[in-house]
Amino acid sequence: MHKSDHITTGQYNRIFRRWIEKLDLDYTLYSTHSMRRIKAYLIYQKTKNLRVVQLLLGHKKLESTVRYLGIEVDDPL
Template sequence: MNFVQPIRDQEMIEEIKEFLREDNERNRMMFIFGINTGLRVQDILKLKKRDVTGDHIIMIEMKTGKKKWIQINPTLKRELKHYIRDMQDSDYLFPSRQGKNVPIKRDMAYKVMKKAAKRFGLKDIGTHTMRKTFGYHMYQKTKDITLVQKLFNHSSPSVTFRYIGMDQDMMDAAMNRFGL
């Protein structure tokens, strides 16, 4: 498994959104959904319209088997309102063109992320980048690593710091201040 990084630069996130808008609205929405919920891609791809019409997404995580409640933030709610307006409740949020009412597969989500990474010269990008980007920016806004740890179901703050790339940022900052 490759180690992927969060997208740290807010301007880069906006540029990726715009690039994906020009490419495909479904792909743009998948990216927006991922960076606003912190869900794993396999959990995102199984969601249907009926799962996102309230104030919360209530689901069982595939990896952990645990029930998860996620509030749909105002940004995501606004984006979803337009995206799902013509969908049926039983429609997958991110439909494939292969077959009737089936979601895209993980490898297609990976191709979307790699295409954006190539366009912007980003390294260490994959589907997990969306989840890590959520965690990185949630920490930057709240400075509450325990909150991010709980959102991700991690065992310790140190695991979460490493996961969202903060330990690398801290080491880089320390090295920039260091000199003999």
């Protein structure tokens, strides 16, 4: 991969904003971070596997993943 193969955070956010606007959605209600969070939550809902979500998000502590997802876990971590 070359340095030119990467896009900046600003470029990514502009692409994302245009995509939301093309869908005729209010871009103020969506962000790249909210999409990351929703994707992680949906993966958890489907798999019920916190460890997988933790790895996908790059969290060091499982407790961070639980807090990030905004869920309650019956079993103590």
